[in-house]
Amino acid sequence: MHRQRAIIRTLGLAAAVALSATACGPQGSGAAPAAPSAPPAGSSPAASPSAGDDKPGEASPSASPSQSPSSSSSPSPSQSSAPGPKPLMANGDESEQVRELQARLRQLKLVSTAPTAFYGSKTTAAVRTFQSQHGLAATGSVDEATWQKVQGLSRKPTDEELRPPTTNEVDAPDPRCMQGRVMCISKESRTLAWMIDGKVVSTMDVRFGSENTPTREGLFQVEWKAKEWTSTIYHTSMPYSMFFSQGQAVHYSSDFAARGYAGASHGCVNVRDKGKLSALFDQVKVGDKVVVYW
Incomplete structure (x- = not known):
């Protein structure tokens, strides 16, 4: 019993230390993580996502005599039928091939947003429309026939088409963004819309x-703000930080401004237009809503 209590106390201390850091910073920046320090008063601890959890219901199969089929038993039709071929790309996928698909669909005037490499609802709808136009099964997923047809009717995208420098078209706002003061953040269109009572301000x-x-993702609120802030783990600058979910914040990123979508954050929402974010920082108040959605 004494040993169990000691283990629990040790785990509790380790968790408290791990949750106390603001862990944002550009991926691949080369900065080695330092020992985390506590955020300023009024902030919430940052939670680290767990990796390696099994999916619910996917237990490892175990071989037992009672589960082995007898030699005289015959498989049912549902057991003997082979599954259909897996689509090349489908809703929920994220890859450079998806980015190319989106760029080609944009050439064909089926999407207007910049490629994101994530296969979401807009890409699914565009693929379904393309399939209907060309006599293909309108599944919304890309099989070999659909991909060959898309490639035949479009050209290989340029680097600028794959990662355009222009501002992305704003996505339709999530219903939770339609009331009050909200930073409405769409992962699919990769945009932030500052909205007040359903009206887009910037x-x-x-x-x-x-x-x-x-x-x-979800509904949050601005917990605290810092015009000048440095990540306590990666020691990278995070100007105009507006923290909304423990250690995650909306902030300016010089890495995003320089490399664009070739990089990524460590969980924060990076903004590349420092002037726009500076103006937004002055308007946003602690307690304002933040909605992050697909």
Whole structure:
């Protein structure tokens, strides 16, 4: 019993230390993590996403005699039927091939937003429209026939088409953005819209965390602000920080301004237009809503 209590106390202390840091900074910046320090008064601790959890219901199969089929049993039709071919790209995928698909669909005037490399609802709808136009099964997923048709009717995208420097078109606001003062942040269009009572006041391009350090989605509020701030883990500058979910914040990123979507944050919402963010920082108040959605 004494040993169990000691383990619990040790784990509790380790968790408290891990949750106390503001962990944002550009991926691949080369800065080695330092020992975390506590955020200023009024801030919330930063939670680290866990990696390696099994998906619910996906237990490892175990071989037991009672589970082995007898030699006289025959498989049911549902067991013997082979699954159909897996689509090349489908809703929920994220890859450079998806980025190319989106750039080609943009050439064909089926999407207007800049490529994001994430296959979301807009890409699904555009693919379904393309398939309907060309006599293909309108599944919204890209199979081999659809991909060949898209490639045949478009040209190989340029680097600028894959990662355009221009401002992204703002996505339709999430319903939670339609009341009050809200930073409405769309992961699909990679935009931030500052909205007051359903009216868009200003917009700007944003960048998010990588697959291993994702930006949290949901309804939040601005917990605290800092015009000048430095990551306590990565020692990178985070000007105009507006913290909304423990250690995650909206802030200016010189790395985003320089490299664009070739990089990623460690979970924060990066903004590359310093002038726009400076003006927004002056308007946003602690307690204002933040909505992050696909």
